[in-house]
Amino acid sequence: MASSLLHAAVGVLLSCCLSYAVSDTGIYCPTTCGVADYLQKYKPSVEADLKYMENKLGEIANLTKGAQDTVQYMRDQSVKAQKSTPDSYLKSSSMLDDIIRFEKSIVAQEEQIYALQGILESNSKRMLDLKQMSIQLEQKCKEPCKDTVEIQEVKGKDCQDVANKGGKVSGLYFVKPQQAAEEFLVYCEIDNFGNGWTVLQRRRDGSLDFNKNWVQYKNGFGHLTPDDSTEFWLGLEKIHKLSTQSSIPYVLRMEMVDWSGVRKYADYSMFRVSPEQDMYRLTYAYYSGGDAGDAFDGFDFGDDASDKFYTSHNGMQFSTPDKDNDKYDGNCAQQDGSGWWMNRCHAAHLNGKYYQGGTYTEKDAGESGYDNGIIWATWHSRWYSLKETTMKIIPINRLTGGGQNAGVKQFGDI
Template structure:
């Protein structure tokens, strides 16, 4: 039965919808995991190819055992026939009393042999039934493997829609006429190759390049330096998945233009309330500077300026929890100002100080509220935090980080009131 379950699992995997990894380069990647947006079924075919030899070997061994059992059964049947014939002969040619008693004993032996034969035949029937079922399953797997091999010999094709317009960021794409939010390829000015991003484009032509999404906690943000550098998670055309676009990509996007960018942080709490915070002249430095975060000032919003730090009760807390000018830290590369390792304690990557008042890559807590006990052995506030809205022991339900040239905030009808403005900037 275990074999049948395995076979069913493989068949179900093979008919799942094809998927696409966020920053795929178009090459068939056999080691891609199975998920909602994986690029290929080559991994299933490789698994089948690995699975077939062991199953063929087991089937050969089963056939050998069946042949042995068949030979033993035939020998037992021949012996029973011989014993019956011998008993009949003995009764004809010898005194009845002695041979009747002897024949009775022989018949008892015959009955025992017959019962043994019946049991063996029952086992043989069960083995033959299993063999037939396994042969049928193996035939299906072989046919499926051939189909998958044929697919993998062909170039991998996108089964999700990637919009045709390209540009140096999502605003550049919107300037070229795109009005549909979705997946686009961008190539910043200093980038050596294009990469895939999700563009949030509204009807006024404002094109936001999305850097981070938290939706439902399905993606683990406990990653190392390389993973945060290159990016992780999945991009989807319907904007339902979680991801970190990658520090190197954020650096290339945010430093390419003479027109500064706005970083917008959008959050949703577990009661359904939505708030945001904007930061002007947002940039992320190169890797040699550990992807340092800088911005000029808080541009506005209703979530409060948590990047500026927060007074948790000690006047020094605000200074030690501000994020402007901080380098990026992960568990395996500590660049914070704390004697310990904030990223290791929180199991995430972020622009840590000692340690934070804002942390959007923290641990995902269902229902929002959590305690020191929930946070683990260290007991530190490690949730998805924005301290100027909710307390440090409240973890957000959804977050988004996205960027746009600052001139679109004044020309696109999305400007904030009561904050500094930049005028006279044309579209990039």
């Protein structure tokens, strides 16, 4: 079993390390060098376990052989007794019954031994596979051992700090917010003006299912890549640590692309996400600009006079299908199949279901029939799902005095 588990773990690690630097749980995935170290660490104990099993099977086989010899001896004695006196015959019949019972017990033990031998042979084969894999990994990691995923060397408390310390190119960086227990990997967008955006969310092509539970939204899911080609959610706990660490508040920028290739954005100043005890509540001071409109303030859909009030997002706690924190009698996240800062329910929802082509209907939305796409109601209809989205933050002082114009230009150049 130990060999089987190790073999499965190595398979997962290998597939992960071919192209990604972060796993579904948001934890850094080691490259081939890390996998080789992993193998070297556990291989001796697995080999020792297999050797122990071999010895035990040998002992059992010897005991069984001795029992078989005993059965044969008892049979011989029974035959001799049958040829003698009647009393001896009766005794031998009773003895024969005992022999038969004993023999059945031996047969049952032999069947178990055959099963154990099969397991041993299977584990031995897997051990050989592991040894071969280890040799291949060691060959890949001969001096110098270079990671297959490029992670930039500069570190900071966020991507702006990384840019201030010399980070020049967009890519993967380790950051450690002031209250974080350990560093974690993020994708940084760094432009020619020295602006360092920390990316919190990315939708590109619908390849990642955003229908996740509370723990997954807390820890993060998806994959980070150096070429920024994949979809991900960084994780509420990381977003909380990033957004609350500094006396200088952050701006949250929501960038969107529709199916005609048109790009728009919306900025929210003094953005914060509270800790888990407060269900990662979203707050901001004001909408500070953008051509996508202020969907976070709610939208009048024309269904009810209270539409705008009940679809605003400022001050809302985060909800997932398995953890309902919204203002609705039902569960907005469950009917939409994704996590978000739900009210009753939303006018903006960038974690919604991905619809190819953009337009969809109540029938497409499934049993609930509610608007569950990637929505920004102040730009497109609730029945239009956007093609690409990005959520990213930057300290507010980087966007003052004309900084916003630079940010818009940078977005257009993506």
